[in-house]
Amino acid sequence: MSDEPESPRGSDAAAAQEPRVTDEQPTAQPRMLHPSSLLFQGVHEARRYLIPAIAAAIFATQGGPRMAVLLAVVFVIGFLTEAFRYITTRYVIRQGELIVWRGLFFRSERHVPTARIQNIDTVQNLLHRLFGVAEVRIETASGKEPEAVLRVLALREVEQLRSGVFGALSRDERFPSVTASEAARPVLLRLGLGDLVTAGLISNRGLLLVPILIGLFVEFDVQNRFDLRRLSGYMPQSLGAVAWIALAVGSVVLGLLVVRALSTAWYILRFFDYRMELNRDDLRIRCGLITRISATVPRRRIQFISVHRTLLGRLCGRAAIRIETAGGGSGDEQDAQTAISRRWFVPTIPEAQVVQLLAHLRPGVAFADDSFDWHGLAPGARRRLMRLALFQALGVAAAGTGVWWPWGWQAGLWVLPLLLYLAHLEARTRRYARTAWGVAYRSGILLRKESYTFFDKVQTVEKRQSPLDRRWHMATLSIDTPAAGPAGHRIHVPLLEEQFAEREAREVTLAAGAESMQWA
Amino acid sequence: MATTPEDDSESASNAIAATQQGERLSEQWVRLERMRSAGQVVVLAMVGVVVLTSLAVGFWPPPTWWWIALSLTILLLIALSVLAYAGPALQYRYASFLIDDTRLEIRRGVLWRIVTTVPRGRVQHTDVTQGPLERSFGVARLILHTAGTQHATVTLDGLEHARAVALRDSLIAESDEDARVG
Numbered sequence: 157m158s159d160e161p162e163s164p165r166g167s168d169a170a171a172a173q174e175p176r177v178t179d180e181q182p183t184a185q186p187r188m189l190h191p192s193s194l195l196f197q198g199v200h201e202a203r204r205y206l207i208p209a210i211a212a213a214i215f216a217t218q219g220g221p222r223m224a225v226l227l228a229v230v231f232v233i234g235f236l237t238e239a240f241r242y243i244t245t246r247y248v249i250r251q252g253e254l255i256v257w258r259g260l261f262f263r264s265e266r267h268v269p270t271a272r273i274q275n276i277d278t279v280q281n282l283l284h285r286l287f288g289v290a291e292v293r294i295e296t297a298s299g300k301e302p303e304a305v306l307r308v309l310a311l312r313e314v315e316q317l318r319s320g321v322f323g324a325l326s327r328d329e330r331f332p333s334v335t336a337s338e339a340a341r342p343v344l345l346r347l348g349l350g351d352l353v354t355a356g357l358i359s360n361r362g363l364l365l366v367p368i369l370i371g372l373f374v375e376f377d378v379q380n381r382f383d384l385r386r387l388s389g390y391m392p393q394s395l396g397a398v399a400w401i402a403l404a405v406g407s408v409v410l411g412l413l414v415v416r417a418l419s420t421a422w423y424i425l426r427f428f429d430y431r432m433e434l435n436r437d438d439l440r441i442r443c444g445l446i447t448r449i450s451a452t453v454p455r456r457r458i459q460f461i462s463v464h465r466t467l468l469g470r471l472c473g474r475a476a477i478r479i480e481t482a483g484g485g486s487g488d489e490q491d492a493q494t495a496i497s498r499r500w501f502v503p504t505i506p507e508a509q510v511v512q513l514l515a516h517l518r519p520g521v522a523f524a525d526d527s528f529d530w531h532g533l534a535p536g537a538r539r540r541l542m543r544l545a546l547f548q549a550l551g552v553a554a555a556g557t558g559v560w561w562p563w564g565w566q567a568g569l570w571v572l573p574l575l576l577y578l579a580h581l582e583a584r585t586r587r588y589a590r591t592a593w594g595v596a597y598r599s600g601i602l603l604r605k606e607s608y609t610f611f612d613k614v615q616t617v618e619k620r621q622s623p624l625d626r627r628w629h630m631a632t633l634s635i636d637t638p639a640a641g642p643a644g645h646r647i648h649v650p651l652l653e654e655q656f657a658e659r660e661a662r663e664v665t666l667a668a669g670a671e672s673m674q675w676a
Numbered sequence: 677m678a679t680t681p682e683d684d685s686e687s688a689s690n691a692i693a694a695t696q697q698g699e700r701l702s703e704q705w706v707r708l709e710r711m712r713s714a715g716q717v718v719v720l721a722m723v724g725v726v727v728l729t730s731l732a733v734g735f736w737p738p739p740t741w742w743w744i745a746l747s748l749t750i751l752l753l754i755a756l757s758v759l760a761y762a763g764p765a766l767q768y769r770y771a772s773f774l775i776d777d778t779r780l781e782i783r784r785g786v787l788w789r790i791v792t793t794v795p796r797g798r799v800q801h802t803d804v805t806q807g808p809l810e811r812s813f814g815v816a817r818l819i820l821h822t823a824g825t826q827h828a829t830v831t832l833d834g835l836e837h838a839r840a841v842a843l844r845d846s847l848i849a850e851s852d853e854d855a856r857v858g
Contacts, residue, residue, distance in 0.1 A: 482823070614795070614798075615794070615798050615822040615823055615824030615825075615827065616792060616793065616794050616798065616822055616824050616827040616830060617792075617793045618790060618791065618792045618793070618827065619790070619791040619793075620788060620789070620790045620791075621788065621789040621790075622787070622788055623787050623788070626789070634826070636822070636824035636825060636826050636827045637824065637825065638823040638824060638825060639825060640824075640825035640826065641825065646826075658791075661791060661793055662793075665778070665779050665781075665793040665794075665795055666778055666779070666795075668795045668797075668798070669778040669779055669795030669796060669797055669798075670778075671797075672797055
């Protein structure tokens with residue numbers, strides 16, 4: 157707690173009063189999208205209507221020339237709509253606002269104050285890269301949908317848009333902006349192929365692809381097409397027990413290898429050439445092998461940081477970092493950019509660099525483990541968890557007896573040591589700490605999660621006691637932040653000492669109330 | 677900040693906070709809740725009467741299991757009536773709120789005791805709502821909206837209407853200058 161962050165009060169309000177636009181002429185000319193937008197908008201629409209279109213095409217071939225004409229008309233109308241949309245879309249940054257005009261007959265004019273813009277993300281797939289353009293998404297704190305999608309802009313224009321939006325903002329004193337000489341964009345993290353291969357090998361991500369493989373298997377009717385039963389002809393007719401076991405072990409190992417290989421491939425595909433740069437106060441992430449993704453996260457908008465360490469990851473000295481920003485919802489969006497700027501913020505990082513990187517995410521804060529004043533659970537928590545384990549074992553024994561009379565109760569005996577050990581670990585791993593800037597919480601036995609949030613982001617604080625809690629003089633403390641979810645962890649600390657939870661609830665509320673909310 | 681010499685004074689103030697009950701809800705609310713639960717019990721009783729009569733008619737003369745069902749239903753209704761009468765009083769006893777210049781703190785729950793605290797600056801906007809029944813009892817509900825996720829809304833039920841409006845006004849006056857986004 158040696159590093160005190162600079163006083164945050166008032167600086168934001170002051171910045172808000174100043175005219176924000178200096179490097180932007182107030183009479184900037186509205187810009188058009190890149191000409192290739194026509195193509196990409198078409199591709200986007202086609203993808204949306206692909207299935208109806210295929211169905212229509214099938215009907216058309218059966219319905220004779222009249223249907224084909226109808227279909228052609230529909231497509232032409234669709235194309236003209238796209239063309240109109242392209243011609244009529246204009247955007248400009250003027251007097252601290254991003255203004256986007258759309259439409260010909262129904263004109264819409266959307267004003268987004270640049271101060272409210274949380275991220276500007278881009279996606280480039282292979283086709284985009286061919287044309288040197290990117291799809292741009294502009295996110296604010298509201299809702300799950302991006303505030304505006306510009307499909308597509310030339311890369312140079314994206315840069316101008318970014319500097320127009322974020323450049324004007326960067327003089328917030330809370331996060332002192334980097335001077336011009338330092339503005340060479342220091343690279344905070346770069347992941348090489350080795351990192352990604354390691355991450356893939358210790359990840360179970362590939363398991364997610366197995367259902368897809370099965371789906372393909374069923375879809376293409378592999379079984380009947382290739383008649384797998386013929387395979388059994390190649391197998392030896394009589395196998396000994398040893399051979400069967402070897403076969404079983406071999407196929408399990410093979411399965412694991414396939415899953416790991418898939419994981420690795422997935423990591424390489426998504427995060428190839430990953431780099432995180434610090435551009436003034438914005439974190440810029442770029443990655444991807446075929447589809448290049450770029451996400452910008454102003455670091456003052458990070459509300460919640462979560463470091464995840466799997467068991468294998470801990471053994472190999474690797475971690476992952478997720479963050480939450482106010483933009484986007486708590487829904488499990490699969491949108492590429494959202495995922496990059498939140499869930500896959502840092503997909504993998506050597507343990508040795510974690511603390512250093514965290515310090516860049518929130519300047520003026522020390523994240524080293526010994527800078528926290530960790531508090532464990534209540535002294536009785538271990539006993540309470542162990543008692544719970546005992547009851548669970550009794551439950552297993554009862555179920556076992558039901559299944560296999562009268563010897564099934566042994567199952568309870570077998571799981572008891574495991575349950576007790578887990579209870580012991582559970583009591584030992586959960587920790588909570590309050591610091592000068594916020595709170596930290598660690599939990600999880602196999603997958604260990606350690607999360608941090610900041611007083612200026614805290615919304616509500618809750619202390620909850622179940623009847624059992626009251627008997628044991630314990631309580632649960634929860635701290636709520638905006639748009640929680642993508643990090644997969646919450647500050648929800650059970651089994652704390654009653655008095656401690658009461659005091660922490662009050663202190664966190666006071667500290668939160670003392671700081672005005674900073675989320676834009 | 678978390679440890680150090682302040683600890684003693686902190687635990688002292690903690691003892692004060694523990695005894696401090698804060699402000700009570702409106703006593704009218706107990707009557708309102710009793711009436712509401714009584715209404716629910718009456719509806720349930722009516723359903724029971726209809727089901728039991730039709731069963732009795734269908735299986736005339738009523739077999740033994742019908743009599744068992746009848747007595748169980750009566751027992752259940754008695755238990756629910758007791759709960760409908762005693763429940764609101766218990767809830768009232770354990771519900772309170774506290775407002776000062778930094779926060780609003782709401783305590784509620786009989787079995788599960790829940791203390792929710794909202795720093796004043798985090799209140800985005802507020803609603804005061806009243807149903808027809810609530811209006812006849814002069815009771816209102818204050819709903820605070822925060823930017824949070826789990827507790828995006830925090831409800832304070834059973835306030836006297838005038839008190840709810842006063843609370844709303846004081847919270848809005850505060851949030852005008854503090855909870856600005858941007």
